[in-house]
Amino acid sequence: MYQILIILSLFIVFKLCDWIIDEVREWKVKRDILSDPILRYEYYKGSYSYKKMKKLKRMSHNDYLNTQHWELARSAVLKRDENRCADCGISNEKKPLEVHHITYIRRGKEHLDDLMTLCQDCHQERHFVSTAFE
Ligand SMILES: [Zn+2]
Ligand SMILES: [Zn+2]
Numbered sequence: 001m002y003q004i005l006i007i008l009s010l011f012i013v014f015k016l017c018d019w020i021i022d023e024v025r026e027w028k029v030k031r032d033i034l035s036d037p038i039l040r041y042e043y044y045k046g047s048y049s050y051k052k053m054k055k056l057k058r059m060s061h062n063d064y065l066n067t068q069h070w071e072l073a074r075s076a077v078l079k080r081d082e083n084r085c086a087d088c089g090i091s092n093e094k095k096p097l098e099v100h101h102i103t104y105i106r107r108g109k110e111h112l113d114d115l116m117t118l119c120q121d122c123h124q125e126r127h128f129v130s131t132a133f134e
Contacts, residue, residue, distance in 0.1 A: 038079055041072045044072055053109055055108075064107070086116045086122075087122035100115065101114060102114055
């Protein structure tokens with residue numbers, strides 16, 4: 001009887017260790033994902049519900065720019081473009097940078113290729129050119 005109890009408690013201790021190792025591993029993976037803006041964006045985007053995406057697609061542009069989604073997308077694009085304007089190459093230390101939608105087709109679940117980093121001047125230029133042709 002006594003031996004069975006020892007075996008049983010050893011088994012429980014082993015299971016517990018296994019569980020802790022797994023939890024730590026998962027926590028490390030999550031930490032790595034969340035510390036990189038690009039992986040973080042993909043991680044959160046993958047977890048959106050259909051309802052949330054529908055809401056993001058329908059809200060006004062100003063509301064959209066205030067969402068956590070846009071903040072995540074913005075950081076990812078700035079990281080990918082190394083905090084430089086994609087048109088003139090100026091860095092964020094010299095001019096404030098903005099993130100421009102090349103297409104709104106996937107609004108709420110944008111691919112990073114749908115977005116680009118631009119300085120204020122190049123951004124205005126892009127919008128001027130695009131409206132001039134519309
Ligand atoms: Zn520029
Ligand atoms: Zn724009």
